[in-house]
Amino acid sequence: MSAKLPTIAIASGKGGTGKTTVAVHLAALLVERGLPVHYLDCDVEEPNGHLFLKPVLDTAQPATLLNPVIDEERCTSCGRCAEVCEFKAIAMLKKPLLFAELCHGCGACALVCPVAAIREEPREIGAIESGHAGPIRFIHARLNVGEPMAPPLIRQLKARRDPAAIALLDAPPGVSCPAVTTARDTDAVVLVADPTPFGLHDLTLAVEALRPMGMPLGVVVNRAVPDDDRVQTYCREQAIPILAELPDDRRVAETYARGRLLFDDLPEWRGRIARLWDNLLTLPGLEVSP
Amino acid sequence: MKVAITSTSQQLADPMDMHFGRARFFLLVDTETGRFTAHDNTPNLQARQGAGIQSAQVVARLGAQTVITGSVGPKAFRALQEAGVQIALIAEACTGEEALRRFQEGKLPVLDAPNSEGHWV
Numbered sequence: 001m002s003a004k005l006p007t008i009a010i011a012s013g014k015g016g017t018g019k020t021t022v023a024v025h026l027a028a029l030l031v032e033r034g035l036p037v038h039y040l041d042c043d044v045e046e047p048n049g050h051l052f053l054k055p056v057l058d059t060a061q062p063a064t065l066l067n068p069v070i071d072e073e074r075c076t077s078c079g080r081c082a083e084v085c086e087f088k089a090i091a092m093l094k095k096p097l098l099f100a101e102l103c104h105g106c107g108a109c110a111l112v113c114p115v116a117a118i119r120e121e122p123r124e125i126g127a128i129e130s131g132h133a134g135p136i137r138f139i140h141a142r143l144n145v146g147e148p149m150a151p152p153l154i155r156q157l158k159a160r161r162d163p164a165a166i167a168l169l170d171a172p173p174g175v176s177c178p179a180v181t182t183a184r185d186t187d188a189v190v191l192v193a194d195p196t197p198f199g200l201h202d203l204t205l206a207v208e209a210l211r212p213m214g215m216p217l218g219v220v221v222n223r224a225v226p227d228d229d230r231v232q233t234y235c236r237e238q239a240i241p242i243l244a245e246l247p248d249d250r251r252v253a254e255t256y257a258r259g260r261l262l263f264d265d266l267p268e269w270r271g272r273i274a275r276l277w278d279n280l281l282t283l284p285g286l287e288v289s290p
Numbered sequence: 291m292k293v294a295i296t297s298t299s300q301q302l303a304d305p306m307d308m309h310f311g312r313a314r315f316f317l318l319v320d321t322e323t324g325r326f327t328a329h330d331n332t333p334n335l336q337a338r339q340g341a342g343i344q345s346a347q348v349v350a351r352l353g354a355q356t357v358i359t360g361s362v363g364p365k366a367f368r369a370l371q372e373a374g375v376q377i378a379l380i381a382e383a384c385t386g387e388e389a390l391r392r393f394q395e396g397k398l399p400v401l402d403a404p405n406s407e408g409h410w411v
Contacts, residue, residue: 082347088340091347093373099365102340 005036006187006286007167011210013202015173017192018222018246021256023170024052025273028261031135032270035288036165039133041140042182043172044126044153051259055138057131063141064122065105065152070096074117081109081118101148126153130160137162150178158182166288175202175209183210188283190243192220195228203231207238216283220276223248241283244276291321293378293393294354295386300328302386308360310377311342317386318352321394342366350375358389358398367404377401 010023023039030037041049050057068081068090075095082092089102090109100123110118125147130139141157143150150172161167171182171189183189189210193203203219210217217240221231224245235242255265262269281288296313298305307313312335319326329352334344342362346369349357356376360383370377378398380389392398 088337088344091343091369091372093347093350093369095372097369097372099340099343099368102343 005164005166006288007161007169007185008280008286009042009169009171009183009186009189010192011171011179011183011189011206012173012192013175013204013206014194014199017173017194017199018220019173019192020048020052020170021222021252022190022192022220022273022276023168024049025262025269026277027053027133027136027168028263029270029273029277030166030168036137036162037135038137038139038162038165038167039170040157040161040167041138041170042154042157042178043170044141044143044150044157045172045178047140047142049170050138050140052256052261053133053136053138054259055131055133055136057129057138059131060127060129062124063126063128063153063156065103065125065149066107066120067100067103067105067123068098068107068109068118069121070098071117071119074115076115076117078114080112080114084108084112104149105152125149128153128157128160137165151181154178154181158185175205179206180209180213183213183215186215188216188218188280188286190218190220190280191240192222193231194223195221195225195231197230200230200234204234207240216285218243218280218283221245241279243279244272246272246276291356292352292354293319293321293390294349294352294357295319295389296357296359297328297386302326302390304385305383306358306360306380306386306389308380308383310357310359310362311345311366312337313345313359316345316349316352316354318354319390321390340365343369346370346373346375349373356393358393361406362401362404363406364404367401379405 010019027037027039041047077095079092082090087102089099091097126143128141141153172178193199219235220243295317296307297315297317298307316329317326334341342365346366350373358378360380379401
């Protein structure tokens with residue numbers, strides 16, 4: 001009997017800790033093992049997984065959000081649309097005034113309008129591109145410049161996840177709505193942290209934000225150095241398993257800067273990522289049938 | 291005429307609040323009688339987003355024809371324009387009384403474009 005293939009988010013509180021490095025190498029490792037992988041780059045404000053996996057992107061489509069359009073002839077200025085809007089995207093002045101950039105597209109305003117003066121029309125917020133990098137299925141999205149509404153685009157991206165593959169979600173940095181939207185409904189979250197005061201501080205924020213969501217968490221200490229165990233100490237106190245301690249190595253930065261994967265140039269990294277994956281599979285509920 | 295002044299307190303003698311959207315209080319002054327009422331803006335002060343728009347809604351509902359304040363962002367500006375509320379600009383912090391006196395002397399410029407950047411939490 002085969003278990004459902006897991007969805008795993010690779011996240012971090014702090015930016016630049018190595019989320020993409022961990023995510024693309026997990027993808028590369030899993031396909032070497034003959035497992036089906038779907039890589040979803042959920043950092044829609046600055047996707048970068050494609051720089052390393054170099055996918056062939058053969059499908060592109062615009063991503064839209066439904067925004068209200070108010071028929072001023074019909075509108076009686078009752079103000080119910082403004083009252084119901086959770087995100088204050090409609091202000092009731094002499095007549096209702098829409099601030100499209102605040103609208104999450106939920107449609108509540110159109111539902112409550114007693115005179116059916118509100119219809120919804122799609123507004124383009126970005127684009128979704130998909131394809132493959134060898135056997136890795138690949139998808140990413142780009143939010144239009146100046147567009148603040150990342151979560152709806154991330155949800156649309158996640159909805160395209162291939163259920164017949166292990167999904168690796170490269171999350172945006174931080175612990176605000178885009179990161180939380182990425183982590184929601186996953187089977188596990190890998191938190192990548194660097195052993196610095198900022199790294200520990202932002203890891204703490206990420207743990208506090210994600211732990212109430214209930215999925216198991218594991219930590220990867222990236223650029224680990226022998227004389228600094230602040231992240232390891234924190235994880236021990238919080239009973240969060242350490243999945244890997246990846247050593248600080250200048251050659252990794254050099255390989256990364258050339259947009260190359262580590263396995264060819266630094267083969268010892270294959271074993272490190274393999275142990276990370278094996279440790280990940282020991283988290284509760286995670287199982288991948290051979 | 292009714293004028294709303296953004297204020298740090300419920301008293302005209304205290305310093306103004308130079309922000310519009312996240313002002314602590316709005317003091318609604320009747321320029322004919324000199325009487326005023328204080329309106330707590332704490333809910334909008336703490337809003338995650340859209341504070342300026344909501345504050346514009348508040349002062350429009352109070353019946354203010356003019357707002358005296360120090361800075362107005364792009365969304366609040368659009369909402370105030372839509373509501374027909376004029377913005378009189380105070381460049382340097384002073385008390386509500388001082389701001390009102392200068393407004394009545396016609397010394398405050400009318401803001402014809404937002405003078406503060408929008409911001410995202």
